[in-house]
Amino acid sequence: MKKIRYALLLLAALPFLVNAQSIHQDNILYGAAYYHEYMPYERLDEDVRMMKEAGISVVRVGESTWSLFEPRDGEFEFAWMDRIIDKMHEAGIKVILGTPTYSIPAWLWHKHPEILIDYRNGREASYGIRQNMNITSPTFLFYSERIIRKMMEHYASHPGIIGFQVDNETEARGVNNYDFHVSFVNHLKKKYKTTENLNKIWGLNYWGMTIDSWEEVPPRDGVTNTGYKLEWARFNRKAVADFLTWQSEIVAEYKRDDQFVMHCFMPSVQNIDQIASASKMDIMAMNVYHDQQDGLTGNEIAFAGDYFRSVKGSNYLVTETNAQTIGWTSKTQQPPYPGQMRQNVYAHIGSGANMIEYWHWHSIHYGQEIYWKGVLSHDLQPNRAYAEVSKTAHELQKFGTKLVNLKKKNDVAILFSHDSNDALNFMPFNGSGSDWEESTNNAYRSQLVAQFHKVLYQNNIGVDFIFPEQLNLEKYKLVIIPSLYVASDELLGKITDYVKNGGHVIMQFKSGFSDENSMV
Amino acid sequence: MKKIRYALLLLAALPFLVNAQSIHQDNILYGAAYYHEYMPYERLDEDVRMMKEAGISVVRVGESTWSLFEPRDGEFEFAWMDRIIDKMHEAGIKVILGTPTYSIPAWLWHKHPEILIDYRNGREASYGIRQNMNITSPTFLFYSERIIRKMMEHYASHPGIIGFQVDNETEARGVNNYDFHVSFVNHLKKKYKTTENLNKIWGLNYWGMTIDSWEEVPPRDGVTNTGYKLEWARFNRKAVADFLTWQSEIVAEYKRDDQFVMHCFMPSVQNIDQIASASKMDIMAMNVYHDQQDGLTGNEIAFAGDYFRSVKGSNYLVTETNAQTIGWTSKTQQPPYPGQMRQNVYAHIGSGANMIEYWHWHSIHYGQEIYWKGVLSHDLQPNRAYAEVSKTAHELQKFGTKLVNLKKKNDVAILFSHDSNDALNFMPFNGSGSDWEESTNNAYRSQLVAQFHKVLYQNNIGVDFIFPEQLNLEKYKLVIIPSLYVASDELLGKITDYVKNGGHVIMQFKSGFSDENSMV
Amino acid sequence: MKKIRYALLLLAALPFLVNAQSIHQDNILYGAAYYHEYMPYERLDEDVRMMKEAGISVVRVGESTWSLFEPRDGEFEFAWMDRIIDKMHEAGIKVILGTPTYSIPAWLWHKHPEILIDYRNGREASYGIRQNMNITSPTFLFYSERIIRKMMEHYASHPGIIGFQVDNETEARGVNNYDFHVSFVNHLKKKYKTTENLNKIWGLNYWGMTIDSWEEVPPRDGVTNTGYKLEWARFNRKAVADFLTWQSEIVAEYKRDDQFVMHCFMPSVQNIDQIASASKMDIMAMNVYHDQQDGLTGNEIAFAGDYFRSVKGSNYLVTETNAQTIGWTSKTQQPPYPGQMRQNVYAHIGSGANMIEYWHWHSIHYGQEIYWKGVLSHDLQPNRAYAEVSKTAHELQKFGTKLVNLKKKNDVAILFSHDSNDALNFMPFNGSGSDWEESTNNAYRSQLVAQFHKVLYQNNIGVDFIFPEQLNLEKYKLVIIPSLYVASDELLGKITDYVKNGGHVIMQFKSGFSDENSMV
Incomplete structure (x- = not known):
């Protein structure tokens, strides 16, 4: 009963969500990538049996x-x-x-x-x-x-x-x-x-x-x-x-x-x-990986969800996300705390996900990704992760129909510019003193944009992304514009019109610095 | 009046300078590099007008x-x-x-x-x-x-x-x-x-x-x-x-x-x-760039001036130096404090410069050097830097004839050896433990020689550079010899003779370590 | 007299050593690598005279x-x-x-x-x-x-x-x-x-x-x-x-x-x-270099000796070891303290060495290794190192016959697996978060194995190395198995049998993680 209450609570915490429909889907899909061909021995029937028992649907x-x-x-x-x-x-x-x-x-x-x-x-x-x-x-x-x-x-x-x-x-x-x-x-x-x-x-x-x-x-x-x-x-x-x-x-x-x-x-x-x-x-789909244990903030899940939900303006699928540990070295291989896998599922749904799939069902016995562990460990036996997946799957069977196709209506948007991301890599504002060559650190994306998003997330303010290529400013009360380093006159004109018509804009340093050809 | 007094004061602070003549020049030249061809639109007449008004001469x-x-x-x-x-x-x-x-x-x-x-x-x-x-x-x-x-x-x-x-x-x-x-x-x-x-x-x-x-x-x-x-x-x-x-x-x-x-x-x-x-x-000419604001020490200006004045033993031109900010990243783009541009002009003159040219007049709107800003910013309008240039130019029009062709007479020289600089790169004395390959950090130049020069500068002791290739030891009371790692017997003989004849030498570690073929 | 007492003391401190014989050798060999062809001038007779006087035998x-x-x-x-x-x-x-x-x-x-x-x-x-x-x-x-x-x-x-x-x-x-x-x-x-x-x-x-x-x-x-x-x-x-x-x-x-x-x-x-x-x-031979002065622990000498003594199960030669300074930069060029060269000789003998040769007799006047100084410095005159070599050589002439062909009998062995060393480089457990490519830091060898050896050394417990390729477990009361990441079933079976038969094993994390093909 407690679990059900928790799910309902999560549902209640999503005030901007309203039911809607993109491609036909009547429940949340929940499952994993599946590579039987990677297994050192035959176990298809056993896998199917375990999936079915767990309540996995995809x-x-x-x-x-x-x-x-x-x-x-x-x-x-x-x-x-x-x-x-x-x-x-x-x-x-x-x-x-x-x-x-x-x-x-x-x-x-x-x-x-x-x-x-x-x-x-x-x-x-x-x-x-x-x-x-x-x-x-x-x-x-x-x-x-x-x-x-x-x-x-x-x-x-x-x-x-x-x-x-x-x-x-x-x-x-x-x-x-x-x-x-x-x-x-x-x-x-x-x-x-x-x-x-x-x-x-x-x-x-x-x-x-x-x-x-x-x-x-x-x-x-x-x-x-x-x-x-x-x-x-x-x-x-x-x-x-x-x-x-x-x-x-x-x-x-x-x-x-x-x-x-x-x-x-x-x-x-x-x-x-x-x-x-x-x-x-x-439909949009995405692969989201993030820290676990004390490093889990929910922010990566929300950022990814807000971003890809905005690209097509509708619900999306999570094609891959952490099952057990991820990463190449022991230093970063943290299994989730009990409850974190389930918590993440509802976090995805809260951002508009219609499917959550782990990467992946098995753990692989060879190759580069042996530590990117699946729902099952290398012994391929039921374990804590399997139990948590099973519990969550059964919850979704009961409540998923109410959680599918949720829609968000946000008053705030962040304007995301791929051109600015690239151009700021070419003229990095935060490099070391002697930097000459372009950077690849995407400071625009990972520092400027991420900072704005984080503050909104921490203050529980829902946010969409908008793009110069599909600029529906009018839908929003507030548009945040991280360093829009590259901006055509046309784009700047639209922003000006939006403000003239009563829209609010927060615009960061170096915005409008150069035109669409990176000319100052 | 105050400004004039300041210029005279600076003049008085240069006791070793005496008027002289190398190629005919009757006043300090003061100006900037000029690239009208980089401008996105025609403004030659306007630039000439602004230069003339500011008092720019070259x-x-x-x-x-x-x-x-x-x-x-x-x-x-x-x-x-x-x-x-x-x-x-x-x-x-x-x-x-x-x-x-x-x-x-x-x-x-x-x-x-x-x-x-x-x-x-x-x-x-x-x-x-x-x-x-x-x-x-x-x-x-x-x-x-x-x-x-x-x-x-x-x-x-x-x-x-x-x-x-x-x-x-x-x-x-x-x-x-x-x-x-x-x-x-x-x-x-x-x-x-x-x-x-x-x-x-x-x-x-x-x-x-x-x-x-x-x-x-x-x-x-x-x-x-x-x-x-x-x-x-x-x-x-x-x-x-x-x-x-x-x-x-x-x-x-x-x-x-x-x-x-x-x-x-x-x-x-x-x-x-x-x-x-x-x-x-x-005539010698040089491009000098240095920190501004609290990082401005005057030392880089003096080092460069002492060095190139010594190469030909006469006055020199400064073909490029900081106007507003320089550098590739925001971290190092410090505009000079009010007064620093003017101060630097007199510092150059004090070292023997007969011309000071900024790099450059405009700021460029494209390419790698958009943050190496000229006297004018990207808006190409009069600004603080332009005003300071103008003030300084007009001072020079009045007093420049007294400041041109100044000569220094120093009692101390630093012996500079390109061979030692190179050879110490091949066998770096200050690398990390596992260094095998040659270094490119010019530790000889930027640490050993620079240290000696800095101490002299801080103690207001004028210094020339001398070189193994033109070794006029006799002119000096004291010759400082930073790690002369590579030294021919002939060179060592001349130094010995100098000391025998009453000259004073400060010679650093590893001097005379190897012969002219880098053989120990 | 004091010196002789010291040598006897060292001898007494080696309880596990017993006299034995591998290839015929009736005294410790003591000498240096010799490259007369590197000298800028003829001095063969002088070198031979100095060696003879010092008591050098090889x-x-x-x-x-x-x-x-x-x-x-x-x-x-x-x-x-x-x-x-x-x-x-x-x-x-x-x-x-x-x-x-x-x-x-x-x-x-x-x-x-x-x-x-x-x-x-x-x-x-x-x-x-x-x-x-x-x-x-x-x-x-x-x-x-x-x-x-x-x-x-x-x-x-x-x-x-x-x-x-x-x-x-x-x-x-x-x-x-x-x-x-x-x-x-x-x-x-x-x-x-x-x-x-x-x-x-x-x-x-x-x-x-x-x-x-x-x-x-x-x-x-x-x-x-x-x-x-x-x-x-x-x-x-x-x-x-x-x-x-x-x-x-x-x-x-x-x-x-x-x-x-x-x-x-x-x-x-x-x-x-x-x-x-x-x-x-x-016979086995090895080149051992290590820190000097306060950085000298004896551990590198013992590790190398234990390792190569174990490979052939008999005495070995030290073909190269520090004379004066080693290293590429001044930062690491530490001449040994007085007495350290002699101390190292007995440390080598204590591990089973039958020869100690310095690298090298001269110091070289050109090339990459001018700071890897020999017994003689660049002036090729008698010096402190020469004096210490001479003293040690004369001691060995007196006592060396008692120190040659010493045998160790240890109760503890470390199992060393080259396969595990490599495989852990490919899947580094201690890399940075984003490591994808293999490491070359040999963490298995230099961290895991070295740690075990160091503890044994510090507690004065003699140790041999054993290898999967020549696995004589039975000789030992205790076998330490650092992360045996790669292990065949056959190898694991032998270890199991050893324990069943009363042997003691300390086995580290990730042991038996993958088979001989690096498959988990």
């Missing part, structure tokens, strides 16, 4: 193992996954299936080493890790499209599958391959028309670096011009969005109307245009 | 924008600069013109990427930043010579031009290109005659690395032999001197007798032979 | 100067070394001769640059330093074999030579050359038979990196799989052992029965299989 599968779907170039194997999805379906556990493109198989690297990333200044990616390919490479896209279509042909009709994830934690990864540079120059031609225009807009007179023909645009390597760097960052963000949109559209050709397509976004990653990336998706 | 132009003088290979455009120089001349503002070779145009990089620097261990320079070329490359020298001659043909006769600057803040930059290595080996052949001799002088028996033919001299990359490294450092210093001398001689073919040629040296840079570099120059 | 020569034995490809010169060995022999000073393969001559690099190391991720070794070659390169082995055979043909019969050292401070050095990778893949084929087996044992399903043919095994560069990394580390340790064994066998073809072959191992180096490396050697 698993996410398939996004990590291209080499099992296609062990050899052009040879496809689905039986190993069919039985997993079939058994889940039989047990009433819903399945989300991922496209496996974030980690290429060895045969693809071996046949086409040129799709690996060439980083700046001569460094090159190598095989043996995930996310090491140029996602704009036509070769990579060719093989990606083939496996996605094969999978969709095979799986779209499966009644157990409720949705699809495209790729995994995608972001711009410093691709500096020759063909990517050529694409960038083509983009410049299209956007700026003439080199004269580019010389002027970027201030290439500085240090005498004007260009007279498009071949004279240098590769990204050692470029210092902030206009170039900002446009390059935008182009990278767009490249990610194009890639995710391309995948989403392929999936959409096959999926049923009752199935969704989504991607698991990362709250800490800013080198991606989330709005454009999600344009062809049905 | 501007430096042209050293940064090769791509405007030669926007396409072999096509030259001077009109844009002609009008600047003409208008300055009409307004009575003198002009110093720089050769623009420190930053190559994009078309030159695009046509000849091989002139970019190959650094040690496979790293390569890339385009998009200044000072990234091998200054010994014949290709680079070919294009440099062409633009310099074109500019001199066009400008030498202009009555408004009082002098020329060759290149900008030149130094050895870690060039490790193949042709540079071959030049080095040729230099070794000429200097040491036989490989046997080299084996002996450098101690190549150590770890069995003797060479039997000149092709066996390894490239600089991973060399550990300290004799090799010292000779390589000397060869680099010489390469810079050769380059600056080569430019100075070309300029001298064209310039009038009343025009000078100079280069803006950097006080903190030691990988350059200043004496040899200046051999064909008419 | 020198080690020849391991550093291949380019003097073979100044040009295929031209051999021995006369320079003949006179050194002859004069030593005449003076009754024994000689150990080293093969000079750890530092290749310039002509060999110039002819075969491909034998230099290709490191991971595109970095390449360069010439100008020692130990920069791929020791598995057939080209390197060809030239190494030729010089070794030439030297052995020439020197094996010399009556003054008591033994041979092969190579110097050998270890795995990050070789990633193409041919080395192919060897590794061949090794995998032989060991694991099928790719299916490898996929399973290494868990290559993780991130979908299964391989379908052997060409798909990626090079080591960016590999993250811990099973791969552990096997690669083992393969590297084996490569070093193969190389040292190969050299030992060549030497053994020529050497007399009364001559030994050995190698100078480094206590701090773990990327080498010492047991396999020493399999064809007659």
Whole structure:
């Protein structure tokens, strides 16, 4: 009884939430990523039994193992996954299936080493890790499209599958391959028309670096011009969005109307245009990791939730979050205190989540992530985490229908500018004295924006994010504008109009410092 | 009246200064570097008006924008600069013109990427930043010579031009290109005659690395032999001197007798032979940057002044110094307190400066140096700095004739050894426990020498620098010798003779530790 | 008299030592490495005279100067070394001769640059330093074999030579050359038979990196799989052992029965299989460096002695140890207090050493090691160190026959696992929060194992080391098992049996965490 009261209490603490509907969902989904293929021995039936007993309602599968779907170039194997999805379906556990493109198989690297990333200044990616390919490479896209279509042909009709994830934690990864540079120059031609225009807009007179023909645009390597760097960052963000949109559209050709397509976004990653990336998706989803024990503040959960809820203006899924310990070293591997896993579930729901999935069900016995422990430990036996998941799952079975599709109505918004985040990296305001090269610490995101959000969170003031790309100022009584270093006249005009019309703005230092080309 | 008294007071505080004459100059020159071509809109007339009103007497132009003088290979455009120089001349503002070779145009990089620097261990320079070329490359020298001659043909006769600057803040930059290595080996052949001799002088028996033919001299990359490294450092210093001398001689073919040629040296840079570099120059010039507010000690100004005054034994120009803030991050961007800009001007004069030029007039609206703010801020309106410059300029118009060409007569000298600076980098006495590779912290220059100078400065004892290459010990009552790690027997003999003849010497630890080949 | 009493006292303090015999040695050998070829002038006779006077009984020569034995490809010169060995022999000073393969001559690099190391991720070794070659390169082995055979043909019969050292401070050095990778893949084929087996044992399903043919095994560069990394580390340790064994066998073809072959191992180096490396050697030898003055604890001496005594279970030689200062910077260059050099000699003997040789006799006047000072300083005159060496040498002449071939019998052993050392580097338990890449800090060796040893040392409890590869648990009452992260079932079974049979075990956290393939 006490537990139920607690859940109701949490519900009462969310005054701005009202029931609503985005894609059809009549209860909170609760589950875990599931990689039976990683297990050293067969235990599918046992896992299904334990999940069912615990009350788990959803698993996410398939996004990590291209080499099992296609062990050899052009040879496809689905039986190993069919039985997993079939058994889940039989047990009433819903399945989300991922496209496996974030980690290429060895045969693809071996046949086409040129799709690996060439980083700046001569460094090159190598095989043996995930996310090491140029996602704009036509070769990579060719093989990606083939496996996605094969999978969709095979799986779209499966009644157990409720949705699809495209790729995994995608972001711009410093691709500096020759063909990517050529694409960038083509983009410049299209956007700026003439080199004269580019010389002027970027201030290439500085240090005498004007260009007279498009071949004279240098590769990204050692470029210092902030206009170039900002446009390059935008182009990278767009490249990610194009890639995710391309995948989403392929999936959409096959999926049923009752199935969704989504991607698991990362709250800490800013080198991606989330709005454009999600344009062809049905719902937002995100992976949230945070400290536990005394380090758990709830703030990371709220920040991520507020951010991604705002991108599409609706409920979202949590595709991954801490089960037991996370981290690479013992120093940071803190298992949650009793009750923290459950507390986090309600915190997610309070921000608008319609699903909470742990990463992941098992703990893995090899590879880099053996300490990113799942609900089960390496012994794969019931444990404290399993018991807490089970308790929470049963609560959700009872009350989840009342908690699903909650809507927030906030009076305060934070204006988030990817351009300002990038431009402040190029001219870091908080570097050491001799800093010359750009920073990668995203001080805009992780210090300025985070500070504002934290204060609001601590004072229990609900907040949305708004973006220059979708600027609905009028909805809010107060708009907080962290250092809006890059701002077009048009954007500044809109803010001025908002204030003239009675809106309130808190604007931080260096706002309006430079125009959309990073020119002061 | 109070201001005038203050200037006279300063004058009185310089007891060792006596009026004298090097190149003809009848008043202190006072002004700024001027880059109208960096401005986003036309304002030449307004700038000239403001300068004239402020009392500014000199501007430096042209050293940064090769791509405007030669926007396409072999096509030259001077009109844009002609009008600047003409208008300055009409307004009575003198002009110093720089050769623009420190930053190559994009078309030159695009046509000849091989002139970019190959650094040690496979790293390569890339385009998009200044000072990234091998200054010994014949290709680079070919294009440099062409633009310099074109500019001199066009400008030498202009009555408004009082002098020329060759290149900008030149130094050895870690060039490790193949042709540079071959030049080095040729230099070794000429200097040491036989490989046997080299084996002996450098101690190549150590770890069995003797060479039997000149092709066996390894490239600089991973060399550990300290004799090799010292000779390589000397060869680099010489390469810079050769380059600056080569430019100075070309300029001298064209310039009038009343025009000078100079280069803006950097006080903190030691990988350059200043004496040899200046051999064909008419006057020394330097760029001095320092802390402001409570961090302003006057010491950096005095060190730089004492050093470069000593190189040619006469007055010098300050081609660049802080206007408003400098630095890459907000942490170090301190505008001077009211009065500090003026104070610094008299400090420079007190050390023997005949010109003080700010870097620079405007603040730039793009590029890496937007926070290295000029006399004017980004709004380009009169401000506190402009007012202080104006006040100081008008003082100089009244009293400058009495302050120009001041001479110092000091009884104390510091012996400065570039070889010791380098050799102590190779065997750092103050590194961390596991240091193996050479240091680049110039501990000799920035700790040992600087300490001695600071104590003298704080005790108001005037000091000159002397160099092993021009060793006029006899002029001084006391010679301070910071760790003279590298010393030939000849040098030690001269010091001994000096002491025998009654001279006083303070000699620091590790002096005389090794011979001129870094052999103990 | 007092000194003699002190030596006897030390002797009394070693209760576990009993006289025994490994290779014939009737007194402690005491001397120094000797590099007359490094001296800027002739002083062989003077050195021999001083050594003789001091009572020095052994020198080690020849391991550093291949380019003097073979100044040009295929031209051999021995006369320079003949006179050194002859004069030593005449003076009754024994000689150990080293093969000079750890530092290749310039002509060999110039002819075969491909034998230099290709490191991971595109970095390449360069010439100008020692130990920069791929020791598995057939080209390197060809030239190494030729010089070794030439030297052995020439020197094996010399009556003054008591033994041979092969190579110097050998270890795995990050070789990633193409041919080395192919060897590794061949090794995998032989060991694991099928790719299916490898996929399973290494868990290559993780991130979908299964391989379908052997060409798909990626090079080591960016590999993250811990099973791969552990096997690669083992393969590297084996490569070093193969190389040292190969050299030992060549030497053994020529050497007399009364001559030994050995190698100078480094206590701090773990990327080498010492047991396999020493399999064809007659005696263990090691180089031990440690702090002096107040930093001298004796612990490093004891650790190194305990370790290498345990590898072959018999007495060993100290081929190198501190004479005067060591280190690269002044901060760490501490000359020993009076008496410390002598104290260290007896400490070595107390651990089982049969020889103590300083590195080295002279101090060198050039190169990287001018501050690694020998018994003599750069002036090469008698000094405090020489006097202390002389005193100690004369003591050993009197008492050494009683101190030679001492045997230890310990009740406690520490189990040392190279696999665990490596695997804990790959999954560092003590890294910073964001550590992803492997560490190189050998926390297992330098923190966990060292802590246990230190406590035993401080409590005066003698200890041996045992290894999974030669596991004589039964000899000990107590076996301490620092974090045995990698352990086969067979090994765990043996430990269990030992405890069942009455043995005592202290086992640290994470022991038995993963199997022999680093799978949890």
